[in-house]
Every structure is written in structure tokens, then in C-alpha cells.
Amino acid sequence: MTRQSLRLGMVGGGEGAFIGAVHRMAAALDGEWRVTAGAFSTDSGRNARTGAQLGLDPQRTYDTFDAMLAGEASLPADDRIDAIAVVTPNHLHAPMAIAALQAGFHVFCEKPIAMSDAEAQAIAETVQATGRRFALAFTYSGYPLIEEARTRIAQGDLGAIRLVQVEYLQGWLSQPIDIQGNKQAEWRTDPARAGLGGCLGDIGTHAFQLAEHVSGLLVQAVSADLTIHVPGRRLDDDVSALLRFEGGARGTLKASQVAAGEENGLKLRIHGERGGLEWAQMEPNTLTLRWLDRPSEIVRAGGPGLQDSAMRLLRTPAGHPEGYIEAFANLYRSFAAAIRGEESTWVPGVPDGLRTMKFVEAVIANAASGRKWTSIDPGESE
Known part of the structure; x- marks a missing residue:
């Protein structure tokens, strides 16, 4: 049986917006997601142009977020979107995430989660009540060498x-x-x-x-x-x-x-x-380990000695740089696995x-x- 990509809707992220395009590239990288619907902008022209540039059915480029929820919910289960990416300014995160969850869709939301702790708590309660999946775009935690650092600390290497x-x-x-x-x-x-x-x-x-x-x-x-x-x-x-x-x-x-x-x-x-580590986002494929009682180590993405959990986040052999889009894609890949009920790595x-x-x-x-x-x-x- 052919494995089908999950269907992604997007609110915000229209023509000229930075983060919407990043989400779309990351979601598409592993073939796990396909953008099939959106309400990209309150500007009707920009909204229509974005949908056309993405090759969407014009009927699924919606004028408003509420229209997208209603329109997609009315479609057969094997055609409607599986999740919604919320890539709007912060004040819309909570109301849109809650509405999407209540309408039966999983949500991948830009950070911060909301405008206040009270709004964040409301999202948490809705996730619990609906049983839908919710992910946050803390992109940097998707880097392989961040996982390497986390694993080494968790297993006590640094004391x-x-x-x-x-x-x-x-x-x-x-x-x-x-x-x-x-x-x-x-x-x-x-x-x-x-x-x-x-x-x-x-x-x-x-x-x-x-x-x-x-x-x-x-x-x-x-x-x-x-x-x-x-x-x-x-x-x-x-x-x-x-x-x-x-x-x-x-x-x-x-x-x-x-x-x-x-x-x-x-x-x-x-x-x-017993030691320390250092990582920089602008040189993401290098992790430096410094020890109290032996020479420092340079750990490279894809190189020898990498933890299995970090290796699973890599796509290319050592010496082929992976960066921001790939780290973001790791979160979308894990999000897809969680929705499918498959074994997945952690996702924020x-x-x-x-x-x-x-x-x-x-x-x-x-x-x-x-x-x-x-x-x-x-x-x-x-």
C-alpha cells in the first residue's frame, strides 16, 4: 500500500512573510506533509497569489480561518487536512489553535505558544480534552548536535x-x-x-x-x-x-x-x-566537549562517536552541512510520526x-x- 503524505493547512504565512515559507519547506522535506489548504492573509490578493504559487485548488484557498475550518471539516476524512500550521502573529496563536483543535485538527504552532500563561493553560486543556496532537516551533531543538548534547548530559557524561x-x-x-x-x-x-x-x-x-x-x-x-x-x-x-x-x-x-x-x-x-560542552547555531554541525582530565573533543555531525539518537536526525553523510531547514524538518517528521501512531523522536x-x-x-x-x-x-x- 502506498504511503500517503499527511495534508497540512496553514493560517498566515502569505506572500512576503518569512516564517510561513520556512514551515512549508520544512514540512515538505521528507515527503511526510503536503500543503493542501490555507488562509494565508487577510489581504485577498496576497492570499490568492500565495495559494496559486503553491498550486492549491482555488476552492481550498480560503478567505478566512473560520472558512477554512468549516470548509475542511465538510470534506471526506480522506481528503480534508490532518493538521493546521498556525504561523500568525502571537495574539492569534491561542484562539486559532484552540478552534482548530476543537474542530478535530492537529496543530503545529509558532512560538511563543500564546500571549499569557492563562492562554497557554487554555490550549493545554483543549489538547487534553480533544486528544489532538500539538507541536511548537522551537526549531533549534531539532538540530542533531543539540540532541547529541542533550543525550550526553542525560547519561551523565558531564556529571x-x-x-x-x-x-x-x-x-x-x-x-x-x-x-x-x-x-x-x-x-x-x-x-x-x-x-x-x-x-x-x-x-x-x-x-x-x-x-x-x-x-x-x-x-x-x-x-x-x-x-x-x-x-x-x-x-x-x-x-x-x-x-x-x-x-x-x-x-x-x-x-x-x-x-x-x-x-x-x-x-x-x-x-x-567533569566537563563542559559548547554549541553555536551558526556552526550547527560542531559540538565541542571539554574535559577536566583529558584533551578536548570536537564532535561532528555524521562523524564517529555520535549517539544513535542524534544520528537518526541526520539525512546526509559527514561533511554535507545540514542546517536550519533540516532541523525544522526534524520536528515536522516527528510530528507526523506521532499523528500516525508510529515511534517518533521527541517534538516540542x-x-x-x-x-x-x-x-x-x-x-x-x-x-x-x-x-x-x-x-x-x-x-x-x-
């Missing part, structure tokens, strides 16, 4: 973890392009569409999720500073935080979108009692969404207060 340092530096908002009308910048610095955090929600959540995912430890409390460097901007463009992890580990998180000259400088360093979902929203709210509360530390659990401070 007890003591230090976790993560930074994500960008420079694209160093000038007031949001105020000057850049659409990608405009919504990300608008509290009504982005939420409580600017840089914090956009890339600080990536850094936080990666730190917890790889270290295997939960952050218990934060001491943070939020800054707006560009005059007239309404949300933070620079974040600094001290982190207290369970088990006594300490950490730092730095996220900035005004680090002029930086591109996507996501870096992670973790040290235990509701727990990651809840954790990152608690982090965002704790950082904002701490930065606005005179307290030294604020618990990740809202309202509990010391």
Missing part, C-alpha cells in the same frame, strides 16, 4: 550540571525600522500583537527552552533586566537574566535584537563537575509552551519590581 549559559544575539532591530513601517518588525514590537515581551518573547523564549531542554533541568527563579534601547519602541529589545536551576546549577541568559552586526548568534555552553509541545510562558511572565514581573529573585511560578517571589 552533575553546575553552569548553564545561553545567549541569542541579533542586530536587525538596532534601528527604528518598526516605527518606519517594516512589517516583520512592526508587529513584533506591538504589545497588542506580540504580547508582554518583545525580544523576550521572540528569541528569549528560544534561548530559555533550549537551556532547559539540553540541560534536563528546570529553572526555578530568575533575576532579570529588560531594556528598550531604541527611542519610541514599546517593547523590550534587550534582555539579561540570571537563572537558578533545580539541583543548585546556576545560569545566565542574554537575548538582544539590538546587538548591531549580529545575525542569529544563538550559543549554548553547559558545564558539569504543550510542556515547552507552558514553561516558556511562565518564564516570560516571571522575567517581566522581576524586571518591574525591586525584588532580587522571582519564581518561575507566577506570584511567588523571594
Whole structure:
């Protein structure tokens, strides 16, 4: 019997949008998904052009998200979409994800999961009630050498973890392009569409999720500073935080979108009692291991000594670079396997969404207060 691709609908991600195209490339890479429907833009012309460029049946390029839900639900089960990718600005994540889940569709959602912890909790409750699958686009956790780092820490190679340092530096908002009308910048610095955090929600959540995912430890409390460097901007463009992890580990998180000259400088360093590791997103096929009692090691994607769990995320032999699209595709491949009921690797979902929203709210509360530390659990401070 021929294996059929799962059918994907998309809301948002129309002509000119960055992340929608990335989702489509990642979903298509392994042949597990095929975009068959969409409500890509509230601009009817842009919406129609996007559908045409993707070769969709015009009847399945819907004018609105609600029309897509109704139209797809009315189709036979072997024709309607299996899942919906939500790639809209943040304020639409929760209402659209909840509506899609309640309509019987699985959901792959952009991060952050929602505008608040309360909205994130509502999504979690809907996932539980409907039994549908829910994934979040924490792309960097799909890199093979992030899985290598996570596995080595989990099996105790570094010993007890003591230090976790993560930074994500960008420079694209160093000038007031949001105020000057850049659409990608405009919504990300608008509290009504982005939420409580600017840089914090956009890339600080990536850094936080990666730190917890790889270290295997939960952050218990934060001491943070939020800054707006560009005059007239309404949300933070620079974040600094001290982190207290369970088990006594300490950490730092730095996220900035005004680090002029930086591109996507996501870096992670973790040290235990016996050694440490270092990984950088702009050189993703290299993991450096440093030891207390022997020479350092350079581990390469596809090279000798790689853990089986990391090897399963690779598609090409050593020396053929794999990057951002492939990492993203690993999440879509795992999401497809989970929907099919097959054995799958881990995919970020509701727990990651809840954790990152608690982090965002704790950082904002701490930065606005005179307290030294604020618990990740809202309202509990010391």
C-alpha cells in the first residue's frame, strides 16, 4: 500500500512573510506533509497569489480561518487536512489553535505558544480534552548536535550540571525600522500583537527552552533586566537574566535584537563537575566537549562517536552541512510520526509552551519590581 503524505493547512504565512515559507519547506522535506489548504492573509490578493504559487485548488484557498475550518471539516476524512500550521502573529496563536483543535485538527504552532500563561493553560486543556496532537516551533531543538548534547548530559557524561549559559544575539532591530513601517518588525514590537515581551518573547523564549531542554533541568527563579534601547519602541529589545536551576546549577541568559552586526548568534555552553560542552547555531554541525582530565573533543555531525539518537536526525553523510531547514524538518517528521501512531523522536509541545510562558511572565514581573529573585511560578517571589 502506498504511503500517503499527511495534508497540512496553514493560517498566515502569505506572500512576503518569512516564517510561513520556512514551515512549508520544512514540512515538505521528507515527503511526510503536503500543503493542501490555507488562509494565508487577510489581504485577498496576497492570499490568492500565495495559494496559486503553491498550486492549491482555488476552492481550498480560503478567505478566512473560520472558512477554512468549516470548509475542511465538510470534506471526506480522506481528503480534508490532518493538521493546521498556525504561523500568525502571537495574539492569534491561542484562539486559532484552540478552534482548530476543537474542530478535530492537529496543530503545529509558532512560538511563543500564546500571549499569557492563562492562554497557554487554555490550549493545554483543549489538547487534553480533544486528544489532538500539538507541536511548537522551537526549531533549534531539532538540530542533531543539540540532541547529541542533550543525550550526553542525560547519561551523565558531564556529571552533575553546575553552569548553564545561553545567549541569542541579533542586530536587525538596532534601528527604528518598526516605527518606519517594516512589517516583520512592526508587529513584533506591538504589545497588542506580540504580547508582554518583545525580544523576550521572540528569541528569549528560544534561548530559555533550549537551556532547559539540553540541560534536563528546570529553572526555578530568575533575576532579570529588560531594556528598550531604541527611542519610541514599546517593547523590550534587550534582555539579561540570571537563572537558578533545580539541583543548585546556576545560569545566565542574554537575548538582544539590538546587538548591531549580529545575525542569529544563538550559543549554548553547559558545564558539569567533569566537563563542559559548547554549541553555536551558526556552526550547527560542531559540538565541542571539554574535559577536566583529558584533551578536548570536537564532535561532528555524521562523524564517529555520535549517539544513535542524534544520528537518526541526520539525512546526509559527514561533511554535507545540514542546517536550519533540516532541523525544522526534524520536528515536522516527528510530528507526523506521532499523528500516525508510529515511534517518533521527541517534538516540542504543550510542556515547552507552558514553561516558556511562565518564564516570560516571571522575567517581566522581576524586571518591574525591586525584588532580587522571582519564581518561575507566577506570584511567588523571594
